[in-house]
Amino acid sequence: MLVAPGKGGPRLVALNRAAEEGGLVAGELLSNARSKILDLQSCAADPAADDAALQRLALWCLRYTPMVAPWDEVNGADGLFLDITGCAHLFGGEAGLLADLAGRLRRFNLRPRLAIADTPGAAWALARYGRADSMIAPPNGAERALQDLPLAALRLSEETQVLLRRLGFRRIGDVIRQPRAPLAARFGAHFHNRLDQTLGRAPEPLSPLAPPPVYRAQASFVEAITTQAHVVEAATHLLSNLAEDFTRDGVGARKLRLLLFRMDGELLSLTIGLAAPSRDARHIASLIALRLDRLPSGLEADFGFEAAGLHVLAAERMPERQALLAVADEIGDPTGLSRLIDRLEQRLGAGAVRRIHPRQSHIPERAVLLRHATDGPPAEWAIDVPCNTRPLLLLPRPEAAEVMALIPEGPPRQFRWRGVLHQVAQAEGPERIAGEWWRQAGDEIERDYYFVEDAAGRRFWLYRAGLYGRDGATPQWFVHGVFP
Amino acid sequence: MQPVLSISRRHRIAALRETVAGMEHALPGATPAYLPFGLPEIDRHLPGWGLTCGALHEVIAATHGDRAASFGFVVALTAGSLAVRRGPAMLIAARRCFADFGEPYGHGLRRLGLDVGRLVLVETRLDKDALWAMEEALRPEVAAAAIAGAVEGDLDLAMSRRLNLAAAGSGAPFILLRPPAMAGTSAAATRWRVTTAPAARDRFGTFARCRWNLTLERCRNGRPGHWLIEWDHVAHRFGLAEILADCAPSAGAGQDSRRLAG
Numbered sequence: 001m002l003v004a005p006g007k008g009g010p011r012l013v014a015l016n017r018a019a020e021e022g023g024l025v026a027g028e029l030l031s032n033a034r035s036k037i038l039d040l041q042s043c044a045a046d047p048a049a050d051d052a053a054l055q056r057l058a059l060w061c062l063r064y065t066p067m068v069a070p071w072d073e074v075n076g077a078d079g080l081f082l083d084i085t086g087c088a089h090l091f092g093g094e095a096g097l098l099a100d101l102a103g104r105l106r107r108f109n110l111r112p113r114l115a116i117a118d119t120p121g122a123a124w125a126l127a128r129y130g131r132a133d134s135m136i137a138p139p140n141g142a143e144r145a146l147q148d149l150p151l152a153a154l155r156l157s158e159e160t161q162v163l164l165r166r167l168g169f170r171r172i173g174d175v176i177r178q179p180r181a182p183l184a185a186r187f188g189a190h191f192h193n194r195l196d197q198t199l200g201r202a203p204e205p206l207s208p209l210a211p212p213p214v215y216r217a218q219a220s221f222v223e224a225i226t227t228q229a230h231v232v233e234a235a236t237h238l239l240s241n242l243a244e245d246f247t248r249d250g251v252g253a254r255k256l257r258l259l260l261f262r263m264d265g266e267l268l269s270l271t272i273g274l275a276a277p278s279r280d281a282r283h284i285a286s287l288i289a290l291r292l293d294r295l296p297s298g299l300e301a302d303f304g305f306e307a308a309g310l311h312v313l314a315a316e317r318m319p320e321r322q323a324l325l326a327v328a329d330e331i332g333d334p335t336g337l338s339r340l341i342d343r344l345e346q347r348l349g350a351g352a353v354r355r356i357h358p359r360q361s362h363i364p365e366r367a368v369l370l371r372h373a374t375d376g377p378p379a380e381w382a383i384d385v386p387c388n389t390r391p392l393l394l395l396p397r398p399e400a401a402e403v404m405a406l407i408p409e410g411p412p413r414q415f416r417w418r419g420v421l422h423q424v425a426q427a428e429g430p431e432r433i434a435g436e437w438w439r440q441a442g443d444e445i446e447r448d449y450y451f452v453e454d455a456a457g458r459r460f461w462l463y464r465a466g467l468y469g470r471d472g473a474t475p476q477w478f479v480h481g482v483f484p
Numbered sequence: 485m486q487p488v489l490s491i492s493r494r495h496r497i498a499a500l501r502e503t504v505a506g507m508e509h510a511l512p513g514a515t516p517a518y519l520p521f522g523l524p525e526i527d528r529h530l531p532g533w534g535l536t537c538g539a540l541h542e543v544i545a546a547t548h549g550d551r552a553a554s555f556g557f558v559v560a561l562t563a564g565s566l567a568v569r570r571g572p573a574m575l576i577a578a579r580r581c582f583a584d585f586g587e588p589y590g591h592g593l594r595r596l597g598l599d600v601g602r603l604v605l606v607e608t609r610l611d612k613d614a615l616w617a618m619e620e621a622l623r624p625e626v627a628a629a630a631i632a633g634a635v636e637g638d639l640d641l642a643m644s645r646r647l648n649l650a651a652a653g654s655g656a657p658f659i660l661l662r663p664p665a666m667a668g669t670s671a672a673a674t675r676w677r678v679t680t681a682p683a684a685r686d687r688f689g690t691f692a693r694c695r696w697n698l699t700l701e702r703c704r705n706g707r708p709g710h711w712l713i714e715w716d717h718v719a720h721r722f723g724l725a726e727i728l729a730d731c732a733p734s735a736g737a738g739q740d741s742r743r744l745a746g
């Protein structure tokens with residue numbers, strides 16, 4: 001059993017069956033419990049681990065329905081809502097689904113209490129306070145099914161419950177039959193809201209785990225699969241199932257999630273992004289294979305995967321193009337390039353494939369921006385701006401150089417950089433680049449750039465930071481780039 | 485007058501040949517196209533009037549200090565190819581290749597005449613990944629205008645054969661930049677060695693064009709040679725440096741005149 005610090009000392013939070021049979025109840029002081037049972041074993045409760053476990057279970061439940069919502073604080077945060085609208089028939093009706101779920105959960109050594117009802121509130125009440133471990137309320141039969149349940153099943157605050165009990169209400173059936181107005185005046189709108197939500201008269205929005213993808217495919221396997229080749233094949237199969245929907249709607253997948261359900265309840269989830277929408281099963285399967293190669297500890301298929309799901313997280317309109325006679329435009333055949341980018345990103349990691357975008361700035365290192373190639377080609381380079389002398393290779397940060405100049409503000413005569421002395425044969429400049437005063441950096445000082453060629457014909461880009469005679473300090477020189 | 489005419493006629497034939505090759509390129513079993521330098525002095529040394537598209541070409545810096553120049557030559561070839569061919573250009577390099585002198589700079593690439601908007605950069609952690617990425621980029625369906633690669637380590641004969649084969653399938657010129665002092669056997673169609681040279685200057689003594697000492701060390705079905713070339717980034721054209729015609733004043737004279745003017 002688990003304890004947590006509470007009012008007056010550690011109190012019991014959760015009990016196992018043996019403790020319950022010993023007459024203990026949750027909320028009791030640990031010292032009282034010890035006096036009742038001598039050889040009591042207790043552990044500290046770990047709510048964070050509980051949450052994580054519930055989250056894992058919620059992900060696992062995605063095998064039944066895409067709408068899974070963990071209970072929030074008000075609901076006790078120890079269970080899940082599954083919206084099985086339109087899903088039950090896949091598992092042999094509601095009863096079949098419930099039996100399947102109960103069987104699997106028992107195999108995980110859990111003691112589930114399950115209920116199916118018209119509303120989340122009614123299902124919650126039945127699961128919490130119902131007589132049997134798994135119950136099904138018939139459609140529109142929530143009122144009758146709930147009649148005998150205690151008032152706590154309405155998810156009311158503690159004071160409201162105490163007050164209602166003092167007024168003589170014990171069961172839900174008692175309050176349903178009462179006129180609404182006096183009760184509303186006494187307990188506020190919240191009371192009736194809860195009642196209506198439970199009975200399906202008011203909507204109760206759930207916050208599902210993940211937004212349900214519009215395109216998804218699911219497959220369970222007769223025998224668990226363990227090898228990577230089989231996983232890729234299964235994914236290809238799922239994709240070809242989706243291909244028809246894609247073609248019908250004229251869209252392609254831009255981002256996918258492959259879910260692999262392992263026999264022991266673990267879930268492996270892979271997200272795959274594409275540079276351009278695609279509906280080609282073979283191409284996406286090859287990306288999945290590359291992604292599986294990149295898993296840090298390989299494909300951990302201890303017991304094998306019993307089911308797989310493929311959710312399309314983002315789909316985009318895909319222009320139809322003729323397969324063979326497509327005329328490549330200036331940028332080139334976009335499908336070939338975007339597929340290459342996909343493959344490279346899957347193997348080398350996101351951010352390995354980039355394009356250079358221009359940026360409006362005078363400061364050389366700020367004047368370009370490297371962005372993911374999936375963002376598309378830059379349009380701005382096409383604008384014909386006169387370009388000044390700029391180096392082909394720019395050092396990641398300017399490196400200090402010892403420079404000798406004939407006159408203080410003049411071009412360098414010779415300089416030592418990385419331990420090598422360069423005699424300057426030709427120097428052009430200066431090009432003065434002032435700091436960007438609107439950036440409020442404060443330490444931005446103007447730089448005088450010189451294009452310098454040494455005696456061997458090597459070309460460098462040097463700058464002097466600041467001017468002579470300011471603050472009495474000697475300005476420093478830096479090498480910022482090299483020319484071809 | 486006669487030789488000039490014949491050269492221009494040869495040029496025209498070469499250009500026509502290239503156009504036809506470009507048309508035939510989409511068909512299987514197409515003849516390889518060429519990327520001409522536009523200089524008969526160099527093109528004469530190469531089989532088929534220019535760099536063979538769909539083959540591996542190696543560029544090696546003569547010394548560590550010439551790495552920027554050798555990269556400049558690769559960029560110039562890529563820019564030339566982008567000007568005449570369709571599709572994107574890929575620059576695939578292991579991270580270590582640009583560790584010494586910095587990363588390629590967009591405005592600098594543009595200054596060499598490269599269409600930066602069509603350039604895709606691929607940066608990998610290891611040479612092995614870079615070589616894999618090059619093979620992927622050389623697939624025919626990518627239809628790249630040019631593929632430039634850079635590796636830092638040694639390249640064995642088997643790998644260079646693989647790359648050459650992949651390039652043959654792609655039909656795009658594939659230029660591989662290799663570090664200095666790496667000159668083992670390889671299956672490359674050509675190997676160029678680049679040394680930096682003092683730049684071409686206009687009559688005011690200011691910088692006009694980059695100049696490189698270019699040595700064609702090895703060339704399959706061609707002859708080696710040595711030239712001093714310059715790259716005209718506006719016209720996307722190489723030129724042979726005419727040393728005698730260079731009217732740039734010497735360094736000392738430049739200093740003097742500037743002082744007088746000041």
